[in-house]
Amino acid sequence: MTKMEEASQYFSQELLTWYRRQRRDLPWRLSRDPYRIWVSEIMLQQTRVDTVIPYYNRFMDKFPTAAALAEAPEEEVLKCWEGLGYYSRARNLQAGAREVVLKYGGMVPDDKSAVAGLKGVGPYTSGAIMSIAFNRPEPAVDGNVMRVLSRYFCLEDDIAKPATRVSIEKLAVSLIPDGAAGDFNQALMELGALVCTPKSPGCLTCPVMEHCKGRLEGREGELPIKTKAKPPRPEQRVAAIVLGSGANAGKVLVRRRPDTGLLAQMWELPHLLLAKDKAGLLDESMPKEQQELAELLGKLLHDETSLLIRPRRWFLDTDHVFSHIHWKMRVYLADLGGEGLTAEKAEAYGIAAEAASGYMDAGRAEGDFAFGSISGERAGASDLYASAAIAVAERELPKEYAWIGPEDMDVLPFPNIFLRILRDFWE
């Protein structure tokens, strides 16, 4: 037996014994149902186990079978996923469940190419489903597994390269002990999650430390080799929390995102992406309350809804990093009305002269519009202003817009950044 063969055999046996003795009781380990394993593996992508557990349990209560998931309205599925991020995972999972119902009578088949062909199922997930649910000797290689094997065998190939994944998959298959594919693959994942962690591998408690080449050569800290991904592209955005009035008093205005693209079909605050030459308006050194931003928001809302809004004050600055974009967002509180609406702006927005003059008269009743200097209370607002604002508030909105209260947050799915902002607001 060569040294490599000896190290491989040792690795497989010790790892399997260690896993069987002290594996964690995770809810998806209570069953070999391929649908349940599929859901857990999709949720676990880019997400920590502790975060996933409550989501997994809720999801399984609501959609216990592929058929239940296939039949559910997409909005309900997204709501159940809300906060987990990477929402295309949820949409793909549902599309895959629909495929399972249509093509395989609702049961995930014991067939590698059929499973690999399901929407959103890549080589890692199909390997995990095939090995854990059906005990097929398929590799399930993700970043964790590549890290463990790179260290144990002291591999110096760049794990960011697809060719490296392919060669590590071959190695992983060769390590699977007979009849124990499911447990072995989970053991590898468990070792990567609990012991051979990215920043501080716990070599002294590691079940395979004796033959770990990376440790023996003192290189566990520098492996695996991975070229850095490009940093996310910064985007500056400005949003409004528009407060309703009249029948919509106590509500805020939200809109639904388009059917495709980032965060498709989720709900959000109306906002705009600042053009590159305006991005400096959000600089730390600039005052937070700027007429120019107020006007941009006003124009956006008027263009999309015909509503006239009046940004009243800065609410907060926040940000969110997606895998490839970094949103920096400034949020203003706004209400309905037309203070500050000059004849030129009215013309630019295409607002009927009669309506505009009504708003401008109402605006004058409160004093000239000066963004940032108006208090939160509308003391002294004229009857004309009040009735004009209510008329505006009760106008029919385009179908992607809605007025919502806090209770609607339980139903509509929002991306994390807007969840945080709105929770702050309602509190």
Ligand code: SF4
């Ligand atoms: S000995 Fe250390 S580097 Fe090697 S597999 Fe175990 S934890 Fe990872």
